[in-house]
Amino acid sequence: xxxxxxxxxxxxxxxxxxxxxxxxxxxxxxxxxxxxxxxxxxxxxxxxxxxxxxxxxxxxxxxxxxxxxxxxxxxxxxxxxxxxxxxxxxxxxxxxxxxxxxxxxxxxxxxxxxxxxxxxxxxxxxxxxxxxxxxxxxxxxxxxxxxxxxxxxxxxxxxxxxxxxxxxxxxxxx
Amino acid sequence: xxxxxxxxxxxxxxxxxxxxxxxxxxxxxxxxxxxxxxxxxxxxxxxxxxxxxxxxxxxxxxxxxxxxxxxxxxxxxxxxxxxxxxxxxxxxxxxxxxxxxxxxxxxxxxxxxxxxxxxxxxxxxxxxxxxxxxxxxxxxxxxxxxxxxxxxxxxxxxxxxxx
Numbered sequence: 001x002x003x004x005x006x007x008x009x010x011x012x013x014x015x016x017x018x019x020x021x022x023x024x025x026x027x028x029x030x031x032x033x034x035x036x037x038x039x040x041x042x043x044x045x046x047x048x049x050x051x052x053x054x055x056x057x058x059x060x061x062x063x064x065x066x067x068x069x070x071x072x073x074x075x076x077x078x079x080x081x082x083x084x085x086x087x088x089x090x091x092x093x094x095x096x097x098x099x100x101x102x103x104x105x106x107x108x109x110x111x112x113x114x115x116x117x118x119x120x121x122x123x124x125x126x127x128x129x130x131x132x133x134x135x136x137x138x139x140x141x142x143x144x145x146x147x148x149x150x151x152x153x154x155x156x157x158x159x160x161x162x163x164x165x166x167x168x169x170x171x172x173x174x
Numbered sequence: 175x176x177x178x179x180x181x182x183x184x185x186x187x188x189x190x191x192x193x194x195x196x197x198x199x200x201x202x203x204x205x206x207x208x209x210x211x212x213x214x215x216x217x218x219x220x221x222x223x224x225x226x227x228x229x230x231x232x233x234x235x236x237x238x239x240x241x242x243x244x245x246x247x248x249x250x251x252x253x254x255x256x257x258x259x260x261x262x263x264x265x266x267x268x269x270x271x272x273x274x275x276x277x278x279x280x281x282x283x284x285x286x287x288x289x290x291x292x293x294x295x296x297x298x299x300x301x302x303x304x305x306x307x308x309x310x311x312x313x314x315x316x317x318x319x320x321x322x323x324x325x326x327x328x329x330x331x332x333x334x335x336x337x
Binding site for chain 1: 213
């Protein structure tokens with residue numbers, strides 16, 4: 001059985017990829033749209049999602065995904081696409097040897113800057129935050145698109161599961 | 175036995191619902207009618223939709239309606255919504271612990287699995303809580319911290335409040 005967390009993380013990647021494709025159809029001006037109460041522009045929010053996901057995975061894996069690491073990104077859509085690929089690869093590596101132990105204490109992150117405080121945490125914390133964070137900010141992009149009269153996407157679990165054949169309509173026959 | 179990540183995700187969901195609902199219960203009543211374009215609706219309707227949605231997902235999984243049915247046409251107090259949310263959250267956690275994620279359920283003509291419904295429950299709560307905090311933020315209000323980092327801190331199991 002596929003680990004539930006792995007399914008959740010793959011859903012997040014799927015949703016980011018769909019959102020990226022939607023963004024490719026927007027103009028530069030549209031990518032710079034925002035609304036009060038959200039993180040920022042569409043482009044910055046998508047970059048923030050992917051950057052944070054890399055950060056959670058670096059902590060979980062204990063090693064950088066690439067050099068130099070991604071910090072405070074100001075990314076083009078192509079740059080975001082490249083980092084989604086890093087996230088995808090890292091998620092699969094995380095589960096390559098089975099489900100990670102949620103209670104394993106992670107002492108530090110390779111991303112910690114010199115002089116910055118060190119946080120210890122159980123592995124479940126950045127894993128759960130990965131799931132929460134992506135949904136939170138994708139919802140904000142949805143709000144921005146909708147507020148400005150632009151087409152939004154259905155990024156719920158339902159369409160993802162339908163696409164995978166894990167959920168489907170059954171035609172009853174008599 | 176180690177607590178599974180799914181258990182933590184569902185515990186976070188339960189805590190975030192309760193924290194947000196109690197935060198909003200402390201606002202003046204007119205604040206519950208605030209909205210911004212591009213979200214589900216007013217702050218109150220969004221909160222009600224989160225709780226009603228989870229009640230619906232538990233019904234899909236168990237056939238039971240836990241607590242008073244949440245209907246769009248009836249306005250419940252936020253205290254009622256907290257109580258219903260506690261029931262549905264506890265049941266979701268119990269289902270995740272004991273049920274088979276691949277068990278097929280067939281609500282009407284739509285076939286799905288326990289795992290997919292639980293994943294949707296988590297997605298749905300996070301998505302609409304984000305809309306609720308967007309509404310608050312857009313109106314210059316303080317927003318409650320309801321991320322998993324904060325859940326870890328208030329429960330004494332994590333010390334990181336970073337994003």
